[in-house]
Amino acid sequence: MQATETIEPEDENKHSAKKKKKKKEKSKKKKIATESMEENHPLTIGQELIFTISIYQANKPSKLLQEFQLLGSQNLTDLRDALYCRMDFTAHGDRQGRQPEGQIINTIRQKLSASFFYIGNTFYVDERNKMTDDDDDDDPSQSIRQWIVERSTTTNPPEKKAMNCLSFSQLSLELNHPYLFYHQQNCQHIVMIRDIRLLGARDELNRSRYPVTTYSWRYTRYKCTMCAVYPAVYVTTNDYLSGFSPCYFCDRCYGPFHFDSNGNPVSKFDVHPYHGS
Numbered sequence: 401m402q403a404t405e406t407i408e409p410e411d412e413n414k415h416s417a418k419k420k421k422k423k424k425e426k427s428k429k430k431k432i433a434t435e436s437m438e439e440n441h442p443l444t445i446g447q448e449l450i451f452t453i454s455i456y457q458a459n460k461p462s463k464l465l466q467e468f469q470l471l472g473s474q475n476l477t478d479l480r481d482a483l484y485c486r487m488d489f490t491a492h493g494d495r496q497g498r499q500p501e502g503q504i505i506n507t508i509r510q511k512l513s514a515s516f517f518y519i520g521n522t523f524y525v526d527e528r529n530k531m532t533d534d535d536d537d538d539d540p541s542q543s544i545r546q547w548i549v550e551r552s553t554t555t556n557p558p559e560k561k562a563m564n565c566l567s568f569s570q571l572s573l574e575l576n577h578p579y580l581f582y583h584q585q586n587c588q589h590i591v592m593i594r595d596i597r598l599l600g601a602r603d604e605l606n607r608s609r610y611p612v613t614t615y616s617w618r619y620t621r622y623k624c625t626m627c628a629v630y631p632a633v634y635v636t637t638n639d640y641l642s643g644f645s646p647c648y649f650c651d652r653c654y655g656p657f658h659f660d661s662n663g664n665p666v667s668k669f670d671v672h673p674y675h676g677s
Protein backbone atom coordinates (compact mmCIF):
# COMPACT_ATOMS: atom_id res chain seq x y z
CA MET A 401 0.00 0.00 0.00
CA GLN A 402 2.82 2.32 0.96
CA ALA A 403 4.55 1.69 -2.37
CA THR A 404 1.50 2.60 -4.39
CA GLU A 405 0.99 5.62 -2.23
CA THR A 406 4.49 6.85 -2.98
CA ILE A 407 4.28 5.97 -6.69
CA GLU A 408 1.05 7.82 -7.27
CA PRO A 409 2.38 11.27 -6.47
CA GLU A 410 5.44 10.43 -8.60
CA ASP A 411 3.12 9.54 -11.47
CA GLU A 412 1.26 12.70 -10.80
CA ASN A 413 4.55 14.58 -10.93
CA LYS A 414 5.40 12.89 -14.21
CA HIS A 415 1.98 13.81 -15.48
CA SER A 416 2.35 17.42 -14.35
CA ALA A 417 5.85 17.50 -15.88
CA LYS A 418 4.34 16.36 -19.17
CA LYS A 419 1.64 18.98 -18.76
CA LYS A 420 4.29 21.64 -18.09
CA LYS A 421 6.22 20.54 -21.17
CA LYS A 422 3.06 20.76 -23.24
CA LYS A 423 2.34 24.19 -21.76
CA LYS A 424 5.90 25.29 -22.55
CA GLU A 425 5.54 24.07 -26.14
CA LYS A 426 2.22 25.85 -26.38
CA SER A 427 3.66 29.14 -25.10
CA LYS A 428 6.63 28.68 -27.48
CA LYS A 429 4.18 28.25 -30.36
CA LYS A 430 2.26 31.29 -29.11
CA LYS A 431 5.51 33.33 -29.01
CA ILE A 432 6.37 32.28 -32.56
CA ALA A 433 2.81 33.15 -33.60
CA THR A 434 3.04 36.68 -32.09
CA GLU A 435 6.46 37.17 -33.69
CA SER A 436 5.10 36.17 -37.07
CA MET A 437 2.09 38.42 -36.48
CA GLU A 438 4.56 41.26 -35.88
CA GLU A 439 6.34 40.28 -39.06
CA ASN A 440 3.07 40.71 -40.91
CA HIS A 441 3.55 44.45 -40.64
CA PRO A 442 6.76 45.03 -42.59
CA LEU A 443 7.59 48.58 -43.70
CA THR A 444 8.74 49.47 -47.20
CA ILE A 445 12.07 51.27 -47.41
CA GLY A 446 11.74 54.77 -48.83
CA GLN A 447 7.97 54.86 -48.40
CA GLU A 448 7.56 55.81 -44.75
CA LEU A 449 8.69 58.90 -42.86
CA ILE A 450 10.76 58.61 -39.69
CA PHE A 451 10.54 61.43 -37.14
CA THR A 452 13.30 61.72 -34.51
CA ILE A 453 11.77 63.42 -31.46
CA SER A 454 13.56 64.60 -28.30
CA ILE A 455 11.85 65.25 -24.96
CA TYR A 456 13.74 67.29 -22.34
CA GLN A 457 13.62 67.10 -18.55
CA ALA A 458 10.95 69.08 -16.73
CA ASN A 459 13.17 71.19 -14.49
CA LYS A 460 16.33 71.05 -16.63
CA PRO A 461 15.26 71.88 -20.20
CA SER A 462 18.86 71.60 -21.41
CA LYS A 463 18.99 67.90 -20.42
CA LEU A 464 17.53 65.18 -22.57
CA LEU A 465 14.91 62.92 -20.95
CA GLN A 466 14.12 60.60 -23.87
CA GLU A 467 14.52 60.34 -27.61
CA PHE A 468 12.24 58.39 -29.96
CA GLN A 469 11.81 57.43 -33.57
CA LEU A 470 8.18 57.52 -34.72
CA LEU A 471 6.55 56.79 -38.04
CA GLY A 472 4.87 59.52 -40.07
CA SER A 473 1.62 57.53 -39.83
CA GLN A 474 1.69 57.57 -36.00
CA ASN A 475 0.26 60.41 -33.93
CA LEU A 476 0.90 62.38 -30.74
CA THR A 477 -0.87 59.82 -28.51
CA ASP A 478 1.72 57.22 -29.61
CA LEU A 479 4.42 59.65 -28.42
CA ARG A 480 2.49 60.40 -25.20
CA ASP A 481 2.21 56.68 -24.36
CA ALA A 482 5.90 56.07 -25.06
CA LEU A 483 6.99 58.97 -22.85
CA TYR A 484 8.13 58.06 -19.37
CA CYS A 485 8.12 60.82 -16.76
CA ARG A 486 8.01 59.65 -13.13
CA MET A 487 5.34 62.29 -12.36
CA ASP A 488 2.84 60.02 -14.16
CA PHE A 489 3.34 57.45 -11.41
CA THR A 490 4.12 59.38 -8.19
CA ALA A 491 1.71 61.15 -5.80
CA HIS A 492 -1.28 59.14 -7.19
CA GLY A 493 -0.65 60.65 -10.65
CA ASP A 494 -1.45 57.26 -12.19
CA ARG A 495 -5.01 57.25 -10.79
CA GLN A 496 -8.24 58.80 -12.01
CA GLY A 497 -8.53 62.33 -10.58
CA ARG A 498 -5.23 61.79 -8.70
CA GLN A 499 -7.29 60.19 -5.92
CA PRO A 500 -5.64 57.42 -3.83
CA GLU A 501 -8.65 55.13 -4.39
CA GLY A 502 -9.17 56.16 -8.04
CA GLN A 503 -8.97 53.70 -10.94
CA ILE A 504 -5.44 53.19 -12.37
CA ILE A 505 -5.28 54.99 -15.73
CA ASN A 506 -1.52 55.18 -16.35
CA THR A 507 0.55 52.10 -17.17
CA ILE A 508 3.90 51.76 -18.93
CA ARG A 509 2.11 51.15 -22.26
CA GLN A 510 -0.73 53.67 -22.02
CA LYS A 511 -1.05 56.97 -20.12
CA LEU A 512 -4.52 58.51 -20.01
CA SER A 513 -4.09 61.19 -17.32
CA ALA A 514 -4.80 64.72 -18.59
CA SER A 515 -2.11 66.13 -20.88
CA PHE A 516 -1.54 68.20 -24.02
CA PHE A 517 1.07 69.15 -26.60
CA TYR A 518 1.29 72.81 -27.63
CA ILE A 519 2.43 72.94 -31.27
CA GLY A 520 2.17 76.02 -33.44
CA ASN A 521 -0.90 77.83 -32.13
CA THR A 522 -2.79 74.64 -31.30
CA PHE A 523 -3.30 72.71 -28.08
CA TYR A 524 -3.48 68.98 -28.87
CA VAL A 525 -5.38 67.60 -25.86
CA ASP A 526 -5.52 63.92 -24.92
CA GLU A 527 -9.25 63.14 -24.94
CA ARG A 528 -9.03 59.36 -24.76
CA ASN A 529 -10.13 59.39 -21.11
CA LYS A 530 -12.94 61.89 -21.67
CA MET A 531 -16.21 60.56 -20.22
CA THR A 532 -18.70 62.66 -22.26
CA ASP A 533 -18.50 65.20 -25.11
CA ASP A 534 -19.22 68.07 -22.70
CA ASP A 535 -16.58 66.95 -20.22
CA ASP A 536 -14.02 69.77 -20.24
CA ASP A 537 -12.88 69.22 -16.65
CA ASP A 538 -10.01 67.08 -17.84
CA ASP A 539 -8.74 69.63 -20.36
CA PRO A 540 -5.73 71.33 -18.76
CA SER A 541 -5.45 73.71 -21.74
CA GLN A 542 -8.86 75.29 -21.14
CA SER A 543 -7.79 77.85 -18.49
CA ILE A 544 -4.64 78.73 -20.50
CA ARG A 545 -6.65 79.31 -23.70
CA GLN A 546 -9.15 81.41 -21.79
CA TRP A 547 -6.30 83.41 -20.20
CA ILE A 548 -4.77 84.09 -23.64
CA VAL A 549 -8.11 85.21 -25.12
CA GLU A 550 -8.91 87.52 -22.17
CA ARG A 551 -5.53 89.24 -22.10
CA SER A 552 -4.49 89.39 -25.69
CA THR A 553 -5.63 91.48 -28.60
CA THR A 554 -4.63 88.82 -31.13
CA THR A 555 -7.00 88.06 -33.98
CA ASN A 556 -5.63 84.53 -34.02
CA PRO A 557 -6.73 82.85 -30.73
CA PRO A 558 -5.24 79.42 -29.94
CA GLU A 559 -7.06 76.37 -31.27
CA LYS A 560 -7.85 73.11 -29.52
CA LYS A 561 -7.74 69.71 -31.23
CA ALA A 562 -7.76 66.08 -30.12
CA MET A 563 -4.24 64.69 -29.63
CA ASN A 564 -4.88 61.78 -32.02
CA CYS A 565 -6.66 63.72 -34.80
CA LEU A 566 -3.58 64.19 -37.02
CA SER A 567 -0.63 61.95 -37.85
CA PHE A 568 2.93 63.31 -37.67
CA SER A 569 3.06 63.65 -41.45
CA GLN A 570 -0.13 65.78 -41.35
CA LEU A 571 1.14 68.11 -38.59
CA SER A 572 2.86 71.34 -39.52
CA LEU A 573 6.22 70.99 -37.75
CA GLU A 574 9.46 72.95 -37.69
CA LEU A 575 12.79 71.23 -37.06
CA ASN A 576 14.57 72.10 -33.77
CA HIS A 577 11.75 74.40 -32.69
CA PRO A 578 10.74 74.14 -29.00
CA TYR A 579 7.20 72.80 -28.53
CA LEU A 580 5.60 71.96 -25.19
CA PHE A 581 4.31 68.82 -23.52
CA TYR A 582 2.24 69.43 -20.34
CA HIS A 583 0.95 66.80 -17.92
CA GLN A 584 0.31 66.06 -14.22
CA GLN A 585 -0.95 69.55 -13.35
CA ASN A 586 2.30 71.41 -13.90
CA CYS A 587 4.99 69.13 -15.27
CA GLN A 588 6.23 70.74 -18.49
CA HIS A 589 8.70 69.37 -21.01
CA ILE A 590 10.26 70.94 -24.08
CA VAL A 591 9.74 68.74 -27.17
CA MET A 592 11.79 69.11 -30.35
CA ILE A 593 11.62 67.45 -33.76
CA ARG A 594 15.28 66.73 -34.47
CA ASP A 595 15.04 65.02 -37.82
CA ILE A 596 12.54 63.98 -40.51
CA ARG A 597 13.67 61.53 -43.19
CA LEU A 598 12.63 58.52 -45.21
CA LEU A 599 12.84 55.01 -43.76
CA GLY A 600 16.17 53.38 -44.64
CA ALA A 601 17.51 49.82 -44.69
CA ARG A 602 19.18 50.28 -41.29
CA ASP A 603 15.95 51.33 -39.56
CA GLU A 604 13.57 49.03 -37.70
CA LEU A 605 11.37 47.55 -40.45
CA ASN A 606 8.67 46.13 -38.21
CA ARG A 607 5.79 48.57 -37.84
CA SER A 608 4.59 47.15 -34.50
CA ARG A 609 7.93 47.97 -32.82
CA TYR A 610 7.45 51.74 -33.22
CA PRO A 611 7.90 54.13 -31.39
CA VAL A 612 11.55 53.06 -31.00
CA THR A 613 13.24 54.49 -27.88
CA THR A 614 16.80 55.53 -28.78
CA TYR A 615 17.67 57.27 -25.49
CA SER A 616 16.27 57.17 -21.97
CA TRP A 617 17.50 59.11 -18.91
CA ARG A 618 18.15 56.98 -15.82
CA TYR A 619 16.38 58.32 -12.76
CA THR A 620 17.98 58.37 -9.33
CA ARG A 621 15.76 58.13 -6.30
CA TYR A 622 17.36 58.29 -2.84
CA LYS A 623 16.15 56.18 0.04
CA CYS A 624 15.19 57.72 3.37
CA THR A 625 18.34 58.90 5.21
CA MET A 626 16.87 57.82 8.57
CA CYS A 627 15.65 54.25 7.97
CA ALA A 628 17.53 53.53 4.71
CA VAL A 629 14.62 51.21 3.76
CA TYR A 630 11.81 53.18 2.11
CA PRO A 631 12.07 55.56 -0.86
CA ALA A 632 12.24 59.23 0.13
CA VAL A 633 9.19 61.44 -0.49
CA TYR A 634 10.42 64.63 1.24
CA VAL A 635 13.71 66.50 1.12
CA THR A 636 14.61 68.98 3.87
CA THR A 637 17.21 71.75 3.99
CA ASN A 638 18.42 73.85 6.98
CA ASP A 639 17.23 70.90 9.05
CA TYR A 640 19.76 71.09 11.92
CA LEU A 641 18.40 68.11 13.86
CA SER A 642 18.93 65.77 10.91
CA GLY A 643 22.65 66.51 10.59
CA PHE A 644 22.44 66.58 6.76
CA SER A 645 21.47 69.18 4.20
CA PRO A 646 19.72 68.17 2.04
CA CYS A 647 18.23 65.30 4.05
CA TYR A 648 15.82 62.72 2.57
CA PHE A 649 12.80 61.32 4.45
CA CYS A 650 10.24 58.59 3.76
CA ASP A 651 6.56 59.01 4.68
CA ARG A 652 6.98 57.01 7.90
CA CYS A 653 10.06 58.79 9.29
CA TYR A 654 9.22 62.39 8.30
CA GLY A 655 6.35 62.92 10.79
CA PRO A 656 7.82 61.40 13.99
CA PHE A 657 11.20 63.08 13.33
CA HIS A 658 9.87 66.63 12.85
CA PHE A 659 6.68 66.92 14.92
CA ASP A 660 5.70 66.28 18.56
CA SER A 661 2.62 64.32 19.65
CA ASN A 662 0.44 67.45 19.22
CA GLY A 663 1.62 67.95 15.63
CA ASN A 664 3.83 70.97 16.42
CA PRO A 665 7.25 71.20 14.73
CA VAL A 666 10.14 70.49 17.09
CA SER A 667 12.63 72.60 15.13
CA LYS A 668 12.84 74.93 12.12
CA PHE A 669 13.48 73.45 8.65
CA ASP A 670 12.54 73.87 4.97
CA VAL A 671 10.80 70.98 3.22
CA HIS A 672 9.90 70.10 -0.39
CA PRO A 673 8.24 67.03 -1.92
CA TYR A 674 10.81 64.71 -3.51
CA HIS A 675 10.25 62.56 -6.62
CA GLY A 676 13.86 61.67 -7.47
CA SER A 677 16.36 63.37 -9.74
Ligand SMILES: [Zn+2]
Nearest residue numbers: 458485487587
Ligand atom coordinates in the same frame (compact mmCIF):
# COMPACT_ATOMS: atom_id res chain seq x y z
ZN1 LIG B 1 6.79 65.22 -16.64
Ligand SMILES: [Zn+2]
Nearest residue numbers: 624627650653
Ligand atom coordinates in the same frame (compact mmCIF):
# COMPACT_ATOMS: atom_id res chain seq x y z
ZN1 LIG C 1 12.43 56.28 6.62
